[in-house]
Amino acid sequence: MGLSIGDNRVVNLRKKLPPLTALTAFEAAARLSSFTRAAAELGVTQAAISRQIHLLEEDFGFPLFRRLHRKIELTAQGKLLSVAAGDAFNLIADVVTDLKAERSDDELTISATIAFSHFWLLPRIAAFSGAHPEVKLRIITQDAMTNMQAGDIDLAIRYGTGVWLDGQAEMLFEDEVFPICSAGYAEAVGPVLAPEELVDHPLISSDVDDPTWMGWEEWLAAFSVSVPRKGRGLRCSFYTEAIYAAMNGQGVALGWSRLVDDLIRQDRLVRLTEASIRTRAAYFVVVPARKMKKASVRLFVEWLREVSA
Structure with missing residues (x-):
């Protein structure tokens, strides 16, 4: 033969x-x-x-x-x-x-920052699990960016310019930033009519290494206002801590609309002024090329598109 x-x-x-x-x-x-x-x-x-x-x-x-x-x-x-x-x-x-x-296509590993996971993803992800109970979810929350080419992460939700070498990025939504505080704090201090009045309040900030993330200095500079050298606001290690400090009446924090909208609807936070700034960057879902064909990845990306619209 x-x-x-x-x-x-x-x-x-x-x-x-x-x-x-x-x-x-x-x-x-x-x-x-x-x-x-x-x-x-x-x-x-x-x-x-x-x-x-x-x-x-x-x-x-x-x-x-x-x-x-x-x-x-x-x-x-x-x-x-x-x-x-x-x-x-x-x-x-x-x-x-x-x-x-x-063989384990029913497991999906998602990477997101602590703030995004805490304020946006976790409050909504039950809807995905309800629609797709066969998909086992694993969420990795950390502010340090992980290289998805070297690990088992299926997709990441990131804030930035959309240019990353370890995956293909698709924009989900942009955002706007404005001052927020607790309802009790707003009632105690009265209306704030202009951004320059904010420097008289304790401004809550957080330590963020991402250069695309907007802090008080950049936000106030857009209204030609300088941050006082000796500010009396609380400084936190993470954005989540800054939001909780604002909810507890510690002062005024910067609210990213997509992250704090639920808290505003629940009356746990309020906008202190109508002034706001559109962000330069946006939120993206990033998928490594080798994960694009995975069924649970495609399901989750489609769900993200629907809830982000």
């Missing part, structure tokens, strides 16, 4: 490629710049790594490493093979990850 065309291709491919064991040893040694560390990573002896690389070099007919005193360096040919081997192994790893993910 003869070989098929597909069988011939496999045979030819195997003839062209070096043994996988040797290639694995070489990739580890090249990446770690050490036979010893490669041996430890692969769970073999250093002699085994040296032997596999020696077989590769005999097969190629030229050295892949320069053996120096207490270190190794890739030759020019070794560098080319290292890049190709690394790319190939990474591609295989990504496919394996995706195949495993398909």
Whole structure:
């Protein structure tokens, strides 16, 4: 019985490629710049790594490493093979990850900032769970941006310009920012008719590293008002803390409409003045390319579009 065309291709491919064991040893040694560390990573002896690389070099007919005193360096040919081997192994790893993910396609891992998760996502996400009870949700809340290419996050909801290298971004909505406080505080101080009057109040702020996030200095500057050098407002580590301080009558905070609208409707916060500023950036859902085909990702993105409209 003869070989098929597909069988011939496999045979030819195997003839062209070096043994996988040797290639694995070489990739580890090249990446770690050490036979010893490669041996430890692969769970073999250093002699085994040296032997596999020696077989590769005999097969190629030229050295892949320069053996120096207490270190190794890739030759020019070794560098080319290292890049190709690394790319190939990474591609295989990504496919394996995706195949495993398909088995647990009912689990969805979402990344969001603490404030967005607390004030916008969690109050609404029960509607998604009710419509799609088969999807298990996992929400990771942290203000530090995570690289989605290196983890198990399926999608992220981010505030910014929409330009990120680790995923495809789709805008959900823009926002506007205005002063807010508790109803009790507003009643006690009376109406605030102009933005310059705000400097006489304790201005609650939060520490945010994101340059696109608007603070009191930028907000007041839009009305040609400077922040007092010796302000008497509370300074918080997180935006959520600033909002709770405002709800408890500690002073005036900046309210991001999409985050505080529910609290205003519940009369837990009120707008202190009608002055507001449209944000320069917006909220986006960001999905890594390798997660675009995942069914639960597509369901959640569609739900986000509906509730954001």
